[in-house]
Every structure is written in structure tokens, then in C-alpha cells.
Amino acid sequence: MRIANIKLHKPQILAPLDAQPTRNAEMTGVDPVLAAVLVGLIGFGVVMVYSASAVQATTQYHDAQYFLKKQASYAVVSLIALFAISRIDYHRLYKLTYPFLVGVGGLLLACIVGLGHRGGGATRWISLGPVHIQPAEMAKLALVSWLAYSLAKKAEKVKTFTVGFLPHLLVAGVFMLLCMKQPDFGSAVVLLLLTFTMLFVAGAKVGYILGASLLGAVFAVFAVMSKSYRYARYLAWLNMDEHRQDLAYQPFQSVMSFGAGGAWGTGLGRGLQTLYLPEAHNDFIAAIIGEELGFVGVLCLSATFLLLVVRGVRTALRAPDDYGSYLAFGISTMFGVQALLNIAVALAILPTKGLTLPFISFGGSSLIMNATAAGVLLSISRQGPVDARMETAVTPPAPRVEPTEKKGEKAPAPSDLDPDAFGEPALDDASSELA
């Protein structure tokens, strides 16, 4: 069995990365809270896209529901993807890591060498027949899944510079460069943050991360200064009042939207700032939420994203192996960081970057890729809670490895276990096993 082989190389891993799917995974449900939050966000997104886009859809396409129809169909595809992927054991995805990574890298490259579809001056899309896909959205998930895979595989070696740190930084750097070339500064920033958080969690030396952060900061400053329009936009953001009619028009209008909403908002569909805020249904949808649903709405939205991340982190903590754990944490961070950056930009706390609000902003690539990632997260949550599963999965080979210890333990039947109550003791058991 392959299990045995891997165990030979990395004896500290009980459940190897390419483990076969655990047999009773079907019997455990996904995290219901997480699933409810995800479905709720996608549904809310469709509603908000309609509210924010009706004006533009009417003037541009003479069909108020133009964006609504599109987003609704993306939502249907997303929910199917969410459901389907949540039923796949995430261990199966492990084999797809490299093809996915290389494929996305290729698409990003294709984008900038001229195969991309120009839209708004940037080449962020690739046309596959009638479908336009945005590789940068895929890059986030590809990088997270590769990092999870690689960091889990390298385990203790993550602490080293040449094996554990540099390769990850290089791959991430290539992705970021490809994003910057499009140009898509926002995605590059998200990729950088994701890489650092995952390296940090996996145990990379803090010194390396700080050093790289410093380098990254220098690079970012250079990137901003080298492109005059970015610098001009940065200056405009610093001095928004003066540039409210030109460079800072969008952030200014966005903040005005939040403010106009007040504490309770103008009511769903009653926002008037959609008349002034360009791309309100896209990157600045948070501003319309702020206007129509008020501070209360923003609070609820924040709470929902908080809940999403909390349940994601919980899934990470309860994942059966460190691959799952890293993957779950990486995906949760991906949602959390994007949401934070997007709302911060909408509130003009940060300068404009061009990031979507996960699950809510209009856009097929973003919604479907986020739903795919969420599906993986749900799939991990499905396996998380029960140590018994691990018992059944690992038990067969276990006697061969450490027969004496295993014999002495009386494993309770899986069905009798309360996952939450036994979560921690089970870990203790495993530790004692290893000890």
C-alpha cells in the first residue's frame, strides 16, 4: 500500500496526503452553519447586484434585469459547483494541484501575451467561446491549494529557507508578476498576503517573512511610483476632497454612498448613489449596501463574513490532516482578506485596487471560483469533526506500524461519538499514540 511508502518517508504523518477517501465520509454532513452562510451570501449578492445595476443596465442595455439575469445564472452554476465539490473528498483534489497551478499560470501568461480580451484597458479576461474567464480569480485558489499541498508535504522543512521558504515565494512571485502585468494590482496584493499568512501558519521563520515583507513593501512602493497613474491615484486618495471630480471621483462617491445611507439606510432598491457611482454592482457594491441598508446592513455584512471566516478557521482546526488544515485556513483567509480589502477600499480607508467582494460583487469568474473554493472548504468540514473516521481509515494499517499501542486502545464505535465533545480528547489520544 502506498500509505506504507509515505509513512516510510515521513513517519510523523499518520494520514498521508494521498490517502484514499475515507469510506464513511458520505455519512458525515457538511458544516451546516458554513453552508447556510455561503448560500445566504450568494443569494444576497444576486439581490444587491440587481439593486446596484438596474440603472446602468437600463441605460446601457435597455433591460433593467440585464445584470440580474447574468448574476442569477452564475449563482445557479455556483451553487451546483458548491454542492458537487463539497461531496468530493478533498484528498482527491490533491492530485489536481499541479495541473491546476500550471494551467492557471498558463492562462495568466496567455492573458498578458495578447490572447486576453481587452476590457476597460486591462487584459484580465480570456475568451473561451462565449465565456470570458478571469484567470486572476483562479490564481488565488490555485496558489492556496498548492501552498497547502506543498507546506503540508514539506512539514518541518518549512522552517528552512531554501526548501521551505524560497520556492513558495518564487511561485507566488511569478503569479504576482503575471497579475501586475495585466495590470491587476489588487489580485497581486491578495496573493502576497495569502502566501505570507500560509507560510506563517505553516511555521516558516518569522524573520524570513518579515524580510520578505520588507522586500515586498519596497517593491510595492516601486510599483506605485513607477506607474505615474498609480501614484497620481494614490495622491488623489490622500487628498480626496480636491480630487473628488477627477481621480478620486469613485472613492469619493463611494464614501458618500455609505454616508448617505446613515444608520438605517434608504431601503433596498431605493439607493440613488447608483446614479453617480460607476461600476456600483461590481467592485463598489459594498457602498450600495451601505447606502441602502445603512450602518446596520454593513454591520450584518461584516458579521456574516466574520462568521464565514470563523467557521472556516474552525474547519481548519478540526481538519483531519495538515493539508486539509492549511487548505481550509488558506481558503478562509482568501475570503476574509478579499472582503476586508474590498470594504476598506469602498470606505476609502485604502486606495482603489479593483477587488471584488466575494460572493456578492457581480462577475461570473469571481463568483464561481469563490464557490469552488467554498466547496472545498465544505468538503473539509465534512471530514473534520470525527476522530473515529480517522480511526477507521487509519486503523487497518495501524496494527502493522505500531501494533502494541493500538491494541491497548478500545476504539468507540464511530456512531456513538459526539464529534465536538470528543474532538480534543481524540487529538490527545493521537498525540499519546505518537509519543
Added chain:
Amino acid sequence: MRNLDPERAKWIRVRIGILSGIMALGLGGLVSGAYRVQVEDGAQWKETAENQRMRRLHVEPKRGTIHDRNGSPLAVTVEVPSLSVDVAEMIRGVEGQEAQASVLKDASIRLATALTLDLNETYAKLLTKKRFIWLKRRISGDEAQAIRDMSDPKKNPHPVRGLNLEGEGHRYYPSRELLGPVLGFVAPDGLGKDGLELYLDEELKGRIQDVRGLRDRTGRLIFSEGKTDSDALAGHDVTLTIDGGIQHVVEQELDAAQRTYETKGASLVVVDPNTGEILALASTPGYNPNDYGASEVDARRDRVVTDRFEPGSVMKVFTLATALSAGVLKPTEPIFCEHGTFQLGNVTIHDTHLNDWLTPTQVLAKSSNIGALKIALRLGEPQLYAGFRKFGFGETTGLPLPGEATGVLRPKGRPWFEVETANASFGQGISVTTVQLAMALSAIANGGRLYEPILVKKMQDARGNIIRDGVPKARRDVISAQVAHTITEMLTAVVEDGGTGVEAAVPGFRVAGKTATAQKADPATGKYSEDKYTASFIGFVPADKPRLVIAVVLDEPMIGRYGGDLAGPVFRRVAEASLRYLGVTPNSTAPRLSQVTRENDPADATLALLKPQAVAAMPAPPSVFGPPAANAVKVPDAAGLAARDAVRQVTAAGLVPEIDGTGRLVRQWPLPGTRVPKGSAVRLVFEPAS
């Protein structure tokens, strides 16, 4: 993480905890930021947002249309598309100088081609990167369609963004000069200036207050909330009582008179005496409201209502009517006219015709000042003044036009002295307006009732609801029908042989009217000027069953002076054309002997009057001077005469002089003795005597 070394697992948990904490801090920062913006500064932002929406309201609702009584448009607002560009929108998302420049270059090539603009200029405009630039105002329909296609993502794979077509209301006067001073014009800011556009501005312009907040960042109206609402906001449509056809004739005649007699100005009103409806209202010089900038301010004045003048002898009509009404004068009673010279106090009053005894009819026909003043003195000052007031002098008529003058009867608010009463009886020392004269005469024509003039026949909103209806509104009964009838009979004598107004006679119809030749007071000396006159004629036709009251006032004619000679022919031609236009045929009353003698063959006249029935359907008679003449006349020989005398002679022959040069007559065409149809133009060339 069960598979991990517990120590490592513990540290992973700790690190996850640290990162979650950082994210939580970030979220806390966001929420506090949102609290500051939304709750603490919310009210302020809300106000800013509202101001932004209100500030954008600069496009007016559709202005109402002005029609004539037959529905032809006189003033219309056409939505003319104008193209503005939001360059920030055009290059939004395009990063980098070169990329933006190429997008702008591409856009300017496409725009310049579609709109036939200069490429470099267009590019330079776009390079300013402003949020609002007019690219081309008032573009054609085809151009607008090309722009729509260019920016439609469905029709164009690479749409140009940031293009905004906005309908700009442009006021257009399809009939150009026609009714210009009455209509007024609309300034580019959408405010009515002058005339009806000013007076009815509130009604015409529509309401703007309800559309606030419904405009987008380019000022475009987004939520029109259905067509009905834009209708509710649109201005009212106004239908005038003006008849475009008659107005056209009137303006051509007045223009001809102005050119022929070199008047300083002229005004003319045509009223339906039975309702008070104004059928035509003109003053010269006029102007074209489509190009009001090119006109003199003086030309935009509507002289019919704004200019008051000393009316002269036409007032004798109202003096006599008042006297007959008061019973101090019998219709047949002879009045001694003192051989044309009468001493009143230290003032001597002259008549142009020297007479002894004249009946009241003859007082009017010969226009005897002495006769009129004797009648007035019999009446007494209070009664004469009250009589004039009853006829509507000294008060505005209520015409919906700005700046209507009241005229002045008692100069300083005190009763007239005896001399002043005498002067007032023949229209000196008082001032009136043309429209007052027309309305007062209408009261005589319709049997004694003074109506308010109606100019607005109907006003309806954009949904077709009638807002206002121009119903006849009688001010008061001025005189009895009997007196009105008597005066009418007397006035018919004015245009008969021996009267001063023979030139005003309309073949086939009985005309009642009165001429006036009033000396103008010279403001410099305070005395009456020797060479400045107001020549006028007021009259109505047919005398038995009046359809039209026409008042013609010519201000300071340089050539000729007498109301009968100058204003009379204008009256005749306007009356002829208008009657034809209205389809009024000569009634059954047999032509009077005077008319028979003035015509070579009555049958021709009847034929001529029947023939133009077909012409009447047309909006404008084809010729200015040439109403089909029934009779030919001989062109008089005016060689060597001074301009004034030459014109007199030519007009006396029933011809229309066209003047060229000054001095004495050296050439004329047609040659003297030629027989030409009555009403033909005779070209007179003068040269200064060397």
C-alpha cells in the same frame, strides 16, 4: 491536525489564532470606519449627496408649443440631441499613459468620423480628460444614431464609453418673422423673454421641482417613470386666436407700408368684434425670434400694446357716440362749424375743410375738429371723460402681453380745462394704444359691448386636459345698440365720396371707419411738430354685420401724412384679403351709388371676389400688392413733383408707390397714362434738385 506532532500542532493553532486576531482587528477598524462615516457624519454626507443630485438639475422640461387658431405651430420646442463626453468614464480602468492615449486616439478617430469633426481638435478636447465636455451640440438624427450604435455594447464589440446624448430643448419659430414681437423668444437658459414667451413663461415652461434626484452623473434623466410623468412636467400648449393666414397678410401689408411711406413704426390689430378675439396683431419693424440676437431691442417691442400715441380724429367717433348716448346730440342735428376757425379762450382751432353747417355724419366724414369740440363742450368734461373711460381708454385691455400701456386721458389726474376737453374731443392731449382703439371700435361694431381682447384661445397640458379656455369676456355695455347702429351708419359715410377715408373702401362691402392725422408732440419744444404725424385708420367691415375690426396706425410716415391716404389703403388690402380668407362674400345689400361710380364694372368686382375663394384656402395670398384688381386705372403723371406730392397723386389713383431716392421725381414706371390694375405698384425714382 491530529496527524501532527502536538507541539507543532499547538504552534499552528497559535499562529492561526494570531492571524485571525489580525483579521478581527481589521474588521474592527472597518466597522468603526463605517460607523464614523455612516452614523457620525451620515447627515452631512446625506446633504452633500442631495446637493449633488440637485445641482445636476439643469435640463428643463419640454416647453409648450404655441399654435395659431388653425393649429399651425408658431413656436415649437424641438429636442435637439447634443453630445457630451465624460472622458474619465471613457478611460476608466485603462491604466497607463500610453494605453489611455491610445484609447482616446481610437475614440477621437471614431467620433470625428461619425460627426465630421476635426480629428486633432477632438483629440485635444479628449486629452483634457474632463468629466464633462460638449463635443458637438445640436447634432443631426443620423449622427445621434451613429453615436448610439457606437456606445451600445450589443451592437459594437468595442463600445466607446462615456458618451452622453442629451436632448437640449431648442425653441424654433417655423414662421420666422411672423408674429415675432408677439411671441417673443426664449433665452438659452430656458427663460422666456419678451412677448408671450415671457408673459406665459410659467405656463409654457412646465414644472421642474419634481425631478430632483433622478439624474445620473452626466445629468441625464434616468427614471422618467413612464411617459405620463414627463407629460405631467411638460409645459402647457397654447393655442392663440391669431389666424396665421390673416397675420401673414397683415405683416406683408404693414411691411410694404413701412417701406413705402418710410414710417418709423407701424402697428395693426385685427379683432373679431363679436368675441374680442384677436385675429392678427402686428407691429413693424419686426424681427425673427429664431435669430433674436441680430435684432434691435427696439424691433422686439410689440407696439400694438406698448406704444401710446395721440390718436387724433379717430377719437371723434367716441366723442359722438358718448354725446348720442347721453342724448345731448341728435343724429341729424346740424352743427355750426364756424368757417373752419374757432376761438376758444386764447386758443384758435382750425379745420382743414372750411364748413359752415355740418350734420354729425358730416362732422365725421369731413373730420371737423370744430364740430367735435362743440359737441364735446355740450357734453361737458366729466361726461366726455367718463365716456372715454367707458370705451376702455385709460385702462389696460388685459391682453396677455408684457408692458401694456394704459394711455393717458387726464394728464395730471385733474379734470381737463375747457381747452383740454375741446382737444380731447378730437384726440389731442390724450394718448391711447392701438389695441384700445380696436377694442373700443369693436364695442361700436358689435352693438355696444366692450369685450376684453382674447389672444389665448385655449391652453392645454401635455395630456390634453384643457387648462384655460379663451371665452369672450365682456367688460361692460358702453352704448345702446341703437346708438351703435347710428354711429355705424355715420361711419360708413367716411369712406364714401367726400369722406376722408375713401381709400379704405373695400369693393363689394360696406365699410365703417374713421381716419386720423395727428400731429405728434415734439418732446424738445413741447409743441406740435410740423412734420411728424401719426396717420391712422380704424374701421370695421362689413358695416351691417361686422366680422372684422381693423386698426392701422402708422407712426411718423416720411412720405405723405394723411391717415386716409396712408392708412386707408392698408386697411383696404388687409380687409379684402382677410374677408376673402374668412370666406365672407359681399352680402346682399346692393352696392351704394358711390361704390358703383367708383367701379368700372360691378360684375367684374363680384367675379373677382368670388374667384379668390379658392385662394382663401391657402395660408397666404400670393401677392402683397396685387389683390386681383377689378378695374384698371391710369398711372398719373407725377413728373417733377416732390416726393410727398407724387405719392399723394399715385395713391389717390389707387396705386401703390415704391420710392427710390429723394428729391424730385425724375422717372416713373409704368409710364404716365398706362392703364394698370388698381393696386399695382408704381416705381418712383427721385433725385435731388441740383
